[in-house]
Amino acid sequence: MADDPAHNCDAHGDGRVGDAADQDAELVERAADALADASLPDGLADDPFTAGVVTDVRAADGTVTLDVSLGPAPTDGELGPETSDLAVERLRGAVFEVAGVEEVRVEEVGTEDMDARDDASGGAGYHDDAGHDGHDDVHEHHTPAADRTLDGVDHVVAVASAKGGVGKTTVSVALARALAADGLDVGLFDADVYGPNVPELLAVEGPVRATDDGAAAPVERAGVETMSVGLLADGGPVAWRGSMAHEALSELLFDTAWGHTVDGADEDAAGDEGADGDGDGRLDVLVLDVPPGTGDVPLTITQSVPVDGTVLVSTPAATALSDTARFRELLDENGVPTLGVVSNMDGFTCPTCGDSHDLFDADVDAADRLECPVLASLPFDADLRERLAVGPEGDGDDAVPEAAREMASTVRERIGLDGDDPVPSAAVDVRGMPERPRREHVRAEAADTDPGGRLSLLDSTPPDPLLDAVSVGFGCPRDGLDPRVRRHGDGRWSLTVERPATGEVADDAEPPAEDAEPGRPGVTGR
Numbered sequence: 158m159a160d161d162p163a164h165n166c167d168a169h170g171d172g173r174v175g176d177a178a179d180q181d182a183e184l185v186e187r188a189a190d191a192l193a194d195a196s197l198p199d200g201l202a203d204d205p206f207t208a209g210v211v212t213d214v215r216a217a218d219g220t221v222t223l224d225v226s227l228g229p230a231p232t233d234g235e236l237g238p239e240t241s242d243l244a245v246e247r248l249r250g251a252v253f254e255v256a257g258v259e260e261v262r263v264e265e266v267g268t269e270d271m272d273a274r275d276d277a278s279g280g281a282g283y284h285d286d287a288g289h290d291g292h293d294d295v296h297e298h299h300t301p302a303a304d305r306t307l308d309g310v311d312h313v314v315a316v317a318s319a320k321g322g323v324g325k326t327t328v329s330v331a332l333a334r335a336l337a338a339d340g341l342d343v344g345l346f347d348a349d350v351y352g353p354n355v356p357e358l359l360a361v362e363g364p365v366r367a368t369d370d371g372a373a374a375p376v377e378r379a380g381v382e383t384m385s386v387g388l389l390a391d392g393g394p395v396a397w398r399g400s401m402a403h404e405a406l407s408e409l410l411f412d413t414a415w416g417h418t419v420d421g422a423d424e425d426a427a428g429d430e431g432a433d434g435d436g437d438g439r440l441d442v443l444v445l446d447v448p449p450g451t452g453d454v455p456l457t458i459t460q461s462v463p464v465d466g467t468v469l470v471s472t473p474a475a476t477a478l479s480d481t482a483r484f485r486e487l488l489d490e491n492g493v494p495t496l497g498v499v500s501n502m503d504g505f506t507c508p509t510c511g512d513s514h515d516l517f518d519a520d521v522d523a524a525d526r527l528e529c530p531v532l533a534s535l536p537f538d539a540d541l542r543e544r545l546a547v548g549p550e551g552d553g554d555d556a557v558p559e560a561a562r563e564m565a566s567t568v569r570e571r572i573g574l575d576g577d578d579p580v581p582s583a584a585v586d587v588r589g590m591p592e593r594p595r596r597e598h599v600r601a602e603a604a605d606t607d608p609g610g611r612l613s614l615l616d617s618t619p620p621d622p623l624l625d626a627v628s629v630g631f632g633c634p635r636d637g638l639d640p641r642v643r644r645h646g647d648g649r650w651s652l653t654v655e656r657p658a659t660g661e662v663a664d665d666a667e668p669p670a671e672d673a674e675p676g677r678p679g680v681t682g683r
């Protein structure tokens with residue numbers, strides 16, 4: 158056992174004596190046992206100590222710290238970033254299962270190797286890694302899904318729906334136009350093979366031109382750079398089905414020279430820079446209009462690029478929300494974050510009598526059902542398409558409905574588009590914790606938060622589903638909380654919420670049941 162890193166631990170090395178030091182040493186032993194049983198992803202030996210992945214284990218006051226090496230040595234061969242992230246998640250998860258463990262910190266050793274791998278996996282053009290803030294010593298997770306980065310694009314937002322015809326393209330165009338009206342460089346990729354309606358709405362048409370480098374030049378209109386299968390030669394989209402559709406879509410998406418339009422009036426002037434002319438030749442955000450449904454094509458397209466988050470579009474009908482909830486689960490399982498839902502065709506105001514009517518039997522709360530915020534609620538509006546569509550002469554930003562502007566504002570906040578927004582230094586790191594301990598931990602942290610004080614959580618996915626546990630810990634209803642969710646660099650998300658001061662909570666307000674089952678929509682009993 159002499160070379161067992163668990164026995165090189167520093168549990169007694171902090172000068173503390175007596176019971177506390179003994180408890181720390183016991184915690185190290187238990188953590189080491191759990192780590193020895195942890196199963197690591199393919200490419201690593203079963204036992205993380207034998208594999209040289211865990212090189213030291215320390216404990217102090219319930220916090221266990223692991224020194225981890227995932228570089229080319231001493232493990233066999235270099236690991237991809239996804240395998241490394243998965244290994245770290247599993248190590249953290251194994252230690253979190255140990256009784257008495259309140260926090261797990263993972264410190265990298267062999268940082269040169271780690272840095273090189275981080276650069277290779279996502280630095281260029283996508284991950285900004287804003288928010289170094291005291292968590293620098295913690296292994297930072299990448300959104301696991303992305304295969305490749307997208308040149309010239311800083312952020313990607315996918316707009317998706319479980320069913321066709323619910324207004325996905327309408328929402329994509331509204332979002333892109335609202336972001337452009339805010340002065341951002343915006344692109345819109347119409348990946349809807351079966352109904353590429355974006356060109357019609359934005360009044361753009363083919364043929365697609367080439368830049369000097371031979372890439373496909375997006376067409377710019379109303380401040381939005383667009384590329385669509387509908388702009389290609391006749392018959393292209395119709396011929397694409399199944400896996401062929403995905404390959405052709407990927408090729409078009411990655412071969413588009415985002416941030417570089419070609420001036421149609423002067424073909425020699427190839428390489429105009431950016432929709433708002435700020436000259437940096439990059440897009441601040443690219444909106445992806447994903448094909449409808451829950452099949453392979455929508456899933457693969459959201460996985461093949463580093464999507465910051467998905468905007469789900471649904472009508473408020475109970476069955477539509479059920480389909481959307483299942484789709485959301487699928488996205489979760491595949492590491493694609495959900496930003497929120499747009500509830501479309503949500504009510505109708507009769508132009509004759511002025512009365513409001515529900516179009517669907519809409520007694521299900523979309524935010525509760527999907528465990529994510531409602532980014533916008535768009536009523537049925539027969540003129541909406543016409544207002545969003547760009548006229549032959551183009552039109553001004555006032556065509557963008559107010560609800561779309563609010564949606565855009567929430568989206569840009571949630572993906573951290575408004576600049577460097579550091580992770581709160583006191584954020585409780587719950588990344589990698591299994592579901593039940595995670596919720597118990599959050600509940601305990603919430604209960605320990607003083608009335609009027611703030612609780613911040615750090616997670617590797619949008620932490621909205623943890624709000625239930627927060628509300629139980631606070632002893633106040635979830636509806637009364639005003640959480641602030643932010644995406645930071647390298648796929649980290651934070652949630653900050655203030656505990657209402659005593660007296661702010663109505664006497665008759667009930668928090669969710671203590672034994673509410675965590676996790677999936679529909680299981681919470683709420």
Ligand SMILES: Nc1ncnc2c1ncn2[C@@H]1O[C@H](COP(=O)(O)OP(=O)(O)OP(=O)(O)O)[C@@H](O)[C@H]1O
Binds near residue numbers: 501
């Ligand atoms: N809030 C709304 N009020 C009135 N009509 C709407 C609204 N939202 C969408 N529509 C209309 O519903 C139809 C379908 O919308 P849209 O094309 O955006 O849906 P989609 O989900 O992208 O469809 P597809 O699955 O065919 O791609 C369009 O005619 C559109 O104008």
